[in-house]
Amino acid sequence: MVSLVKIAFSIIFFAFFASSAASRVIELSDRFLDIHKEGQWLVMMYAPWCAHCKRLEPVWAHVAQYLYSSSVRVGRIDCTRFTNVAHTFKIRGFPTILFLKGDQQFIYDGDRTKDELVKFAMRLSGPTVQEITRTQSFDTIKNDRDLYFLYVGDKIGHLWDIYYKTADKYQQHAFFYQSHQDVVDNHAPVIKVPTIFVYKENLHYNFSINDDNDYDKINDTMQKWINSERFPTFPKVTRGNINQLFLTNKNLVLAVVEENAVEDISQDMIEFRDMVESVIKNKRHKYHDYFQFGWISNTELVNSIAMMEMTKPSLLVINTSTSHHHIPDDEPSKLTPQAIELFLEHIQNDTATRYGGNNVVVRFYRWWFETKMTLASMWKGNPILTMLLFGLPALFLSLIFYGICCPDILDAGDDDEEEEDESNDSSHMKKD
Incomplete structure (x- = not known):
């Protein structure tokens, strides 16, 4: 009896927790167009019939729960009801995940997991480059961030300008920080300043500069370096990344x-x-x-x-x-x-x-291969449904083609019958 009570209590508790988590998601309407520039928003544009949207719902509830105490408000909009919103934000598919702050709009195209969505929101919710003023902060950052970029030095000069500009471009993909040599202390191997590091897999890798005076060359080199280093050394590759x-x-x-x-x-x-x-x-x-x-x-x-x-x-x-x-x-x-x-x-x-x-031949072959594999997968998963999906349209088209191609035969048969009737009538008249 006691165990049954405990089980019932657990079910009620988890149901309440799930309901509480889901309630963190703000249901939005057309009025969102009037307030979307106020504050920071992480919004899911969805359609009720979309299977991908339904799979995202529990993840979205956990994201809203995690970000509830932050400055980011998490909401969702049914674009089949509020078509003005879908038109304004030029929504072409579901679900579409947007981060909005002021006039800026960012589209999320990564893996739809809680961790990745939270990181995406946290990166964009803060400043482009966050300043670290306390040595102790590095311990927290290293525990929370598996990968980040760090500029050590004063906020002046070509290197800082290029670093900030590049950080602004890649903010949605990585965390960017700035600090000073006395604050960094033993957390990074600083030999001279200014310098830039990437931290990943518990190691620091340095950005090397060959010519401090060539602005264009530094800009091009840093863009390529940050674009390359923003990934782990050996990540799991998915459709999202x-x-x-x-x-x-x-x-x-x-x-x-x-x-x-x-x-x-x-x-x-x-x-x-x-x-x-x-x-x-x-x-x-x-x-x-x-x-x-x-x-x-x-x-x-x-x-x-x-x-x-x-x-x-x-x-x-x-x-x-x-x-x-x-x-x-x-x-x-x-x-x-x-x-x-x-x-x-x-x-x-x-x-x-x-x-x-x-090339064209390869693209055509790829299309044919993907179509073949899709059909094979559908047949393996549900052969009856596959037959209905493709058999009925094929039968319908066959009837249409038959109707188009066969009227002459039918008409010919009718003409033969009319000629036979006329000949019979004429023979009767002769006998009379």
Whole structure:
């Protein structure tokens, strides 16, 4: 009896918590157009019939709960009811996630997880570059931020101007800070000021400057450096971040593995993934400027890129500039760090076999392959529904074509019957 009471209490508690979390989301209407420039807003534009929107709802409730005590207000708008809002913000698909502050508008295109959405909001809610004035703050920042950029020095000079401008461009993708050498203390290896670091994987990597006086060169170099370093050394690649990874213009080295429904990976897959990761971790100085490493478990995405059904585990290297891809000739089970390094050297020397690309023939083949895989997936998931979806339209079109093509035959049959009737009538008249 006591256990039943406890279970009932737990159910009531979790139901109340879920209801409380959901209530943090503000239901908005057309009036939002009058107030959207007041304060900071993280808004989901949705449609009730959208399956992706429904999957996002519980995540959105947790985001609202987490940001409730911050300056960011979290809301959502039914664009099928309030079409003026959808028209004003030029909404083309659902769900569309926007961060609004004043006249600025940012569209979120990353993974729809609570952590990533919260980071997106927190980055944009603060100043472009946040100043750190206390040494103790670095401990907190390192615990909260797995990756951030740090400028050490006074807010003057070419380097600071370029850093601030670049931070403004990439604010939605990374955290940017500024401090002084006496505040940084032992938290970063400062040799001279001004200097810039990126912090990730518990290490600091320095931005090197060859010519302090060439403004254009520093600007171009820093833009490329920050765009490249804003990713972890070995991230998980998904549909949400692969387009951003393509912007690095590096070769994307992917360890292709398989996850189950609860995102668990078998031991042999983990060992393969760790082996690929060891190449960039041990030879970062050699490969980092030319290759971005990562791992991927999205079967549909991998097969779409390779235009074939990839085995798992396997290795796939994508040229993000030309959309070509490379696959090693060796069996995945025979790949070693040395074999992978040799394979990467062939890619650098442009001697590795290339597949794919972006010409008309390849685009058509890719479309055909994706269509085939989609139909196969639909058939495997629900063959009866697939037959109804494609069988009924095919039957309807067949009837239309039949009706278009066969009237002559029907008319011919009618004419023959009329001629036969006339001949019979004439024969009767003769007999009479």
